[in-house]
Amino acid sequence: MFKALREMFSKASSEAKTKSIEDISEVAGDSGRRLKESVLDDLLRELELDLMQADVALPVAEEMVGHVRGQLAGKRIDRNFKIDEAVELAVKAAVRDVLSENSFSLSEKIKSKAPPYVIMFVGINGTGKTTVIAKLASRLQKHGLSCVLAAGDTFRAGAIEQLTIHADKLGCKIIKHQAGGDPAAVAYDAVDHAKARKRDIVLIDTAGRMQTNANLMDEMKKIKRVAKPDLVVFVGDSLAGSDAVEQAKRFDAAVGIDGVVLTKIDADAKGGAALSIAKAIGKPIIYVSYGQEYDEFRKFDADWMVARIFGDETKAGAEL
Numbered sequence: 001m002f003k004a005l006r007e008m009f010s011k012a013s014s015e016a017k018t019k020s021i022e023d024i025s026e027v028a029g030d031s032g033r034r035l036k037e038s039v040l041d042d043l044l045r046e047l048e049l050d051l052m053q054a055d056v057a058l059p060v061a062e063e064m065v066g067h068v069r070g071q072l073a074g075k076r077i078d079r080n081f082k083i084d085e086a087v088e089l090a091v092k093a094a095v096r097d098v099l100s101e102n103s104f105s106l107s108e109k110i111k112s113k114a115p116p117y118v119i120m121f122v123g124i125n126g127t128g129k130t131t132v133i134a135k136l137a138s139r140l141q142k143h144g145l146s147c148v149l150a151a152g153d154t155f156r157a158g159a160i161e162q163l164t165i166h167a168d169k170l171g172c173k174i175i176k177h178q179a180g181g182d183p184a185a186v187a188y189d190a191v192d193h194a195k196a197r198k199r200d201i202v203l204i205d206t207a208g209r210m211q212t213n214a215n216l217m218d219e220m221k222k223i224k225r226v227a228k229p230d231l232v233v234f235v236g237d238s239l240a241g242s243d244a245v246e247q248a249k250r251f252d253a254a255v256g257i258d259g260v261v262l263t264k265i266d267a268d269a270k271g272g273a274a275l276s277i278a279k280a281i282g283k284p285i286i287y288v289s290y291g292q293e294y295d296e297f298r299k300f301d302a303d304w305m306v307a308r309i310f311g312d313e314t315k316a317g318a319e320l
């Protein structure tokens with residue numbers, strides 16, 4: 001890992017954390033130390049390698065490095081700060097820049113319209129979509145919102161069973177048809193049920209066989225047309241790296257993604273996939289999911305992401 005960065009993450013003064021890169025370079029005036037070009041080049045080369053090792057896609061890594069260079073090249077740095085601290089601030093700014101769309105409030109969105117609020121989940125099999133639906137339903141129920149699950153993966157009988165087990169555990173209604181049925185009809189029935197019974201939220205599961213399959217994308221389009229979801233969420237596996245980025249792009253092209261849930265971050269040593277996906281489709285990472293318990297689910301946090309990418313595991317661990 002990027003030694004210089006890791007060290008500065010553990011040593012950086014608390015003062016540096018409350019300052020922005022502009023503060024420490026602009027107040028420096030003529031008395032600050034000028035950052036040597038050769039030192040900056042070395043740091044940036046190391047930064048790019050480090051980002052790539054953390055699974056950040058090359059174009060995203062390059063853009064971030066460019067952003068950091070733009071912040072620091074030719075600048076004088078206040079003598080009260082280490083060069084490292086300036087780099088830390090610039091890197092954090094670059095990460096936040098990539099994640100700029102990250103101020104997402106589901107509660108605001110839910111409140112902004114008459115119920116039911118309909119959420120459609122897309123993503124390929126095995127990424128953790130069903131688990132995410134159950135976790136989000138549990139979270140919403142804890143906050144007093146009633147949920148209806150729609151077993152829209154009619155392609156696999158196992159998927160219907162699995163969602164039924166969650167619905168039983170959660171004590172919420174599930175709308176399901178026979179395996180092989182029309183998933184759009186299931187989604188429609190679920191929305192209809194929620195309207196009739198005045199339920200707050202509909203969570204629609206969908207099939208996820210091979211994201212390259214044109215039939216699957218047609219199926220997603222049809223469900224969207226029929227169920228008219230308020231939000232389309234892409235569920236991506238943080239272990240899938242560039243595959244997850246490609247999947248996100250395909251689903252986004254087919255149905256339009258409003259936000260991303262990143263799964264299995266308990267198993268992901270790196271986390272760069274989040275940055276790559278966010279950059280590729282320009283949509284916020286809303287939640288992250290880890291483990292099997294319903295409460296192992298939380299809002300995405302850019303600072304946690306930074307700590308994770310730069311290997312500050314103590315910080316990353318504490319955040320979970």
Ligand code: GDP
Nearest residue numbers: 104105106107108110139140141142143145299
């Ligand atoms: P947000 O934090 O306000 O954006 O809400 P969430 O996106 O976490 O959840 C959406 C809905 O679930 C809202 O109606 C919230 O009342 C409820 N909810 C679930 N978990 C939480 C939580 O941890 N904090 C808050 N504020 N609301 C939550």
Ligand code: GDP
Nearest residue numbers: 124125126127128129130131263264289290291
């Ligand atoms: P789906 O096919 O996309 O609906 O995926 P599932 O929700 O069925 O999950 C697929 C597999 O991944 C199951 O074995 C889950 O137990 C596992 N899984 C799901 N989410 C997580 C997670 O956050 N962390 C870990 N370690 N495993 C997960």
